[in-house]
Amino acid sequence: MSNDFDERLAEELLESVFQASRTFRRWMREDISLSVPQFRVLSFVNRNRDCSVEDVASYLGVSKPTASKIVENMRLKNLLYRTENGEDRRKVSIGLTGKGLKVLEEARLKAVLELKNRLSKIDQQSKSLLSNSLKILAELTK
C-alpha cells in the first residue's frame, strides 16, 4: 500500500517547494529589484518574442488581468515594449527593450550566484540526483 507513502511525499513536496520558493524570492529581493513574476516574464519574453498577454498569463499561471497589469507595469519601467500584432489586432506583441535585456542578464547573474555557491559545496551525486528529480517535478506540476 503506497498510499501512505504518497501522502507523506505529497506533503513534504508542498512544504519543500513553498520553502524553497520563499528563500529564492528573498535572495532575489536582496540582490535585484525584480519580483519573481517580473523575472519570469523577462525570461519568457526573451525566449518568445512577439508573444501575447495571453501567452504570458498562461506561462505564469495567472489570470489575464493579472498578466496584463504586470506587463503594463513593466512597460512603464521600460523593461518591455508592446506593439500591435499585424495578423490579429486583438493581440499585442510583447518584446524586451534594451534595458529589459540588460536587467534580465544582470538578474540572472545575481539570482543564480547564491544558488551556485551553495551547489558548489555539495557532491556531484547529489547534484545529478537533484537534476533528475527536477524533470519529475516538472512532470508532476505541468
Place this chain on the structure above:
Amino acid sequence: MSNDFDERLAEELLESVFQASRTFRRWMREDISLSVPQFRVLSFVNRNRDCSVEDVASYLGVSKPTASKIVENMRLKNLLYRTENGEDRRKVSIGLTGKGLKVLEEARLKAVLELKNRLSKIDQQSKSLLSNSLKILAELTK
C-alpha cells in the same frame, strides 16, 4: 569544470521551483479558500503551540510586520487566537482555534489530493528519487 553544470542546474532549479510553487498555489486556490502563507501558518502553529509573531515571521521568511498582518487577518477570521505570553509580556502566544484546526485538516486533505493523484501515476523509483532530492533541496535553501 563543473561551473557550467552548476549554473545550468541553478537556473533550472529556480525555474522548476517557481513553476511548481505557482501550480500548487493554483490548485490550493481552486480547492481551498486559504492562501499559501495562511496554509503554512496553520501548519506551523499546529506544530508549535504558543509561538510568537517572530517565530511565524521566521518560519515564513518574511518581515515581522508582514507576519503580524497575516496573523491578525487570520485572527479576524477566527482561525487563530492570540493571548498574552505570561513569561514575556512583549510577546503574544498564538494558537489554533477549533475552526483553525478544522480548516487545516480540510485544507491538507484537499491540497494533497491532486498531488497524490499525480504521484500515484509515476513509478516507485521516481518517487524515491524525488523524496531523496527534497532533503538536498532543503539543505540548499535553509
Place this chain on the structure above:
DNA sequence: ATCTAATCATTAGATTGTCTAACGATTTTG
C-alpha cells in the same frame, strides 16, 4: 455576407502579501 459566438485585452474594484521606517512597550544588561 452577415449575424452570432468566441477570443483577446483592459478596466474596475476588492483583497492579500510584501517591504521599510518609526514607534511604544517590555525586558535585559552594563
Place this chain on the structure above:
DNA sequence: CAAAATCGTTAGACAATCTAATGATTAGAT
C-alpha cells in the same frame, strides 16, 4: 538605574492576485 536590545504594531507604499464586466476584433455558421 539607565541604556540597549527585543517584540510587536502602526503607517504608508506598492505589487500580485482574483472575479465580473466591457470593448474590440476575429471566426464560424447559416
